[in-house]
Amino acid sequence: MSEFVSKVDREARNRAAETLKKQFLTLVDQLERGEPLVMEIPKRTLTNTVYDEKRKLLLLGEEKMKRSFLDMNEARRFMQTVLMGSIIYDALVNDEYPTIRDLYYRGKHSIVLKDPRGKTHEENTWDEQKESDSVIIDIEVFTSLLREEMLILSKEKGKVVGDMRLRSGNDIIDLSKMGHGAYSIEPTPDLIDFVEVNAEYVLVVEKDAVFQQLHRAGFWRKYKCILITSAGQPDRATRRFLRRLNEELKLPVYILTDADPYGWYIYSVFRIGSISLSYESERLATPDAKFLGVSMGDIFGTPKKKAYLSERERSSFIIKAKDTDIKRALEIKNYEWFKTKSWEEEINMFLQKKSKLEIEAMASKGLKFLAFQYIPEKIQTRDFVG
């Protein structure tokens, strides 16, 4: 197998195996010192999740939890963590590329034991993937290694085109030469090298079909941008890839979604990360990302600007918000990072009009309108919600 594996992967493997080993060897040290076995892991609770105003990131706080082998309540989870650590380590040194699903299978078995009275007990290592996934997160937090750094792969939906060359594995890929297709981002975006980039900003489009339209119309060529689609809710690799474009190449990032709470949430995941997984935000979030649209102001106009839709277009295109949309909007309104003047106006306008709009409605006014008027005008006048 190794003859086909890239040098980048081999190096990443060695780094991760080293770190993992070092971290778990602290347990052996404890044993040798005759101490009770304890793992100290940053707490992943909501109360230990803080929104860092300055860095504009959701981060884990200082609190740690201790997981003791000799505590009956924690022994099971302790064992699970050690089991998963050893499975991942084995995978690393054996040139494997597991997924979280097959890590679940790799560790799934029943342990049979006899108690002092000779009675047989059977205990499963874990029953559902939810359990093993949670253990993987523990290991990420315990070792400060993202799963991608441990060569754990996953499905990947993100695509990219633009005037840029990158190195992935043993190849240099020219993202301006993808024809009508696109480059599918790899599941381990930290292993990518940016070789050469000729772009002024990054446009992220929620919908794959709209990405196809803009790509086909030559949008990224005309406006010198990198065009990305997350194809819906973004996955980790797309988020990390975007963050690197922003952080390392200093490219501004604009997000284009439907005008509805689900679109805002997608923007929120790119910008802040998900609340329950704040441990990863520090690496995956792009706090600099701007919400380009579609905004309520684009649909209805504001005191300061004309609407992009006519009365007649509004009556054909607008979709009535559902109760779940309203509920979602009220939740989002409470997130710290939505407590800005422009977001409050946006959300209030939505709650008042109870209307949502898909990007496709904008495209139906003509792809020329969407690609060569609406988007560039919004960027030029810095008409963001943020």
Next chain:
Amino acid sequence: MSEFVSKVDREARNRAAETLKKQFLTLVDQLERGEPLVMEIPKRTLTNTVYDEKRKLLLLGEEKMKRSFLDMNEARRFMQTVLMGSIIYDALVNDEYPTIRDLYYRGKHSIVLKDPRGKTHEENTWDEQKESDSVIIDIEVFTSLLREEMLILSKEKGKVVGDMRLRSGNDIIDLSKMGHGAYSIEPTPDLIDFVEVNAEYVLVVEKDAVFQQLHRAGFWRKYKCILITSAGQPDRATRRFLRRLNEELKLPVYILTDADPYGWYIYSVFRIGSISLSYESERLATPDAKFLGVSMGDIFGTPKKKAYLSERERSSFIIKAKDTDIKRALEIKNYEWFKTKSWEEEINMFLQKKSKLEIEAMASKGLKFLAFQYIPEKIQTRDFVG
């Protein structure tokens, strides 16, 4: 816009506009001859859907329906068809790349009319996308143009890597130089030119994450194959791309899915097409495709071969079939193209064992097992269900 658009697209546009125009001009001929307006369209009903034993394809039969403008029951649909035809034609000549969603928006409006008594009536062109989608299919059948040939775009999930060069748009893309990423198939795969192909077969993997694993392990390099994932239920572009690889390059096609009725259905869509959309099968289906696995025989063994799983692995990996799985299996058993000896054995074994298995369980035995033993051995011994 046109400065950025590829020559291939311009030519495709002209061809489609010409055909569309010619077909709709037959209505003008009818008018000029003073005849009542009638469109004759192949019937898309189940009774007019036949399974062609020899070509192994689901095809539309000979029956046609007549849609008359002067028939009160058909006038609405007649008008919708003409409206959609004109919207698509406009999009073609204006360098647009609509999606079916924005075609819906483009045509959506209310027509207000006064009856002889002065009373006002309002009629919507269409209310839901279901209606406009159905009209698009009518136009595909009426003109014998697939929507892709009319430059109607859609989201696309299919990815491919392998030792092959293709021309898409203005670029030549080397699918053996994608690094750890992959090439995202374009939504109009008929516009692709196969420039150079060095492969012995095509392996299609249902699951994107397993595709990533095989790609990363160098599977396609070692076994000289084209590796594709449909990322679940295949879309039209992935199906058409696969068909072209099979038909034009004579490459055998093997499909690898989970061992369950949903996996069989994915295979069935690649091989035969969906029953309700048989008009497209003739172009999108790959009747030559073989079901490689995972098969019930792989899990449990048969009188002729040893199982790939040990008793202990079975007890950890197997998932109990749900009632919906059983129901699905019984339905599938009735499809003409599943009425072969090996499929009957496969389905009966499933119904008897009531067990299913994910490919990830095979990967959890080691990627080396999956990539360098299980798959190549199955191909070499021609151990298909078919």
